Every structure is written in C-alpha cells, then in structure tokens.
Amino acid sequence: MTRPAGRKRQRPMSEGTRTGVFTGGCQCGAVRFRVEGTLGRGCVCHCRMCQKAAGNIFLPLISVQQAQLRWTRGEPKMFRSSETIQRGFCADCGTPLTYQHDGGIPELTIGSFDHPEQLEPQVQANAERTIPWAATIFEKRNVTQTLDAAWIKTYQHPDHDTETWPQETSE
Ligand SMILES: [Zn+2]
Numbered sequence: 001m002t003r004p005a006g007r008k009r010q011r012p013m014s015e016g017t018r019t020g021v022f023t024g025g026c027q028c029g030a031v032r033f034r035v036e037g038t039l040g041r042g043c044v045c046h047c048r049m050c051q052k053a054a055g056n057i058f059l060p061l062i063s064v065q066q067a068q069l070r071w072t073r074g075e076p077k078m079f080r081s082s083e084t085i086q087r088g089f090c091a092d093c094g095t096p097l098t099y100q101h102d103g104g105i106p107e108l109t110i111g112s113f114d115h116p117e118q119l120e121p122q123v124q125a126n127a128e129r130t131i132p133w134a135a136t137i138f139e140k141r142n143v144t145q146t147l148d149a150a151w152i153k154t155y156q157h158p159d160h161d162t163e164t165w166p167q168e169t170s171e
C-alpha cells in the first residue's frame, strides 16, 4: 500500500507544531476567529459539563496560551456554566466556541478550527467520567454518509475566511 499523498511520517508533537496562524468559527459563519502565535496544549475533557456544552460525549479544547486571539466576525455569546467558568457559543447557530475561567486564558473548541486535524490533543481530563462506549466507537461499522454529495446545498460556512457571509447568490 502506498502512503496517501502529502502525508508525512508522524513526528512527535513539539511546541513548534502548534505555532502559526489558525482560523476558525461557528457553523453558520456569524462568528469567526483568528489566532496567531503558539497555542497551548490540546485537551479532551470528559466531564459532564463539557459533554453537555458540546452536546457530545467529550469536548476537545485547546488553550490560546500566549497566542493572540482576535474575533474577526461577530463575537460569541457567553453562558456562565459555573461560578467561575464561562462558555462561549454562536448565538445564531449554537456552535460551542470557548471555555474560560474568570480572568484566565480562553480555550477554543478544536472542532471549530478550520483545520482541526492540525491540533491533536496531548492530554485528556476527567477520564474517569468517560462514556463507556467512547472507547469502542472507532471499531463500529462505517456506513456511507451522503452529506458531502454535490446535490446537497449546504449553509455551513467554508473552512476558510470569507470577505462577506452569507455569500450573495447570483444564480
Ligand atoms: Zn453561528
């Protein structure tokens, strides 16, 4: 078997691999961000609050750390999920975007980045709360998804910055 084109040998994660310019945003495109610099460590959290906030079984987050975070379109709406923690999300489409201790450094949801494949989490938190079947989901039978089919008109913002959004349709 040949290696897929462009896929290099896996190298150990170093600080440098999370340095650069990263963009992302919510599903509808009302909120977009840009981070420049070196991101912190990525973490998958299994706690019940992160499950709820993600509407999922765990929440992958990465700390902005010393990098500069700028909201380039809109801003997240905040929900105080506990006395000291706020979580940001898009008020229009609901995409979870941030997690932040009061006065602390924000963390961004890895799935909201344009290229989440670049941001492999390094650790997990609250592993004792892991949903039992989380460990076996990747062993399940794969059923073909048709969501990428050309005939489906999507309203999802593309995985790159746009000048204007929603796009003006000239059809
Ligand atoms: Zn949105």
Ligand SMILES: [Zn+2]
Residues within 6 Å of the ligand: 045, 046, 047, 048, 049, 050, 051, 126
């Ligand atoms: Zn959590």
